[in-house]
Amino acid sequence: MPFQVLGSLCEKCDGLTWTDTVGQYDIATRPFGYGGPESPAAYDDVTSYVLDIWKPGSDINGASDYTLDLLTNTPTIDSDGNPVWTISAGDLGEEEPMTSGVWYGRVTMVWDGDTYYGDCMSLFTADIQSQIDSKLRTAPVPITIEMAMLQAELESAKANACCGYATRAQESVDWLLANIQNCC
Secondary structure (H helix, E strand, O other), rough: OOOOOOOOEEEEEEEEEEEEEOOEEEOOOOOOOOOOOOOOOOEEEEEEEEEEEEEOOOOOOOOOOEEEEEEHHEEEEEEOOOOOEEEHHHHHHOOOEEEEEEEEEEEEEEOOEEEEEEEEEEEOOHHHHHHHHHHHOOOOOOOOOOHHHHHHHHHHHHHHHHOOOOHHHHHHHHHHHHHHHOOO
């Protein structure tokens, strides 16, 4: 089976991570992994390894908001043996926590003259969650229906993102961002 680029973009308190989840070649479980007959030996055995990132609201068919050359940075290795790059919000010129919404990542890897792509999306929620939490801390007890609706809408966004419904997830976050200041 030909090589495949796999990974995940994840929100952190002070930025994000890109985790390369290709893994090592195994004929039964990872026929596309590193070290296979049609694969590079490891992530750093490639000519180019670039991560493009689009923040919420950006046109993923247009130019990315951020482009990171992963080969110029040394990753840490997680407990599963996967390389993990940590990128701070400051490195991207973003505030902490980073803007809530659907973030997209596309990794482009060049090996042996061929180009491989891997796409992913991730819902970042720390920004909107902190705003909801702030409202909840000062809300009367019992909380109002409006307060409960905010948390329910955020849970809906998370569920939609988990199921691959990026547009629905972003619509929920947009609604939350538009309505949280007027609530409660």
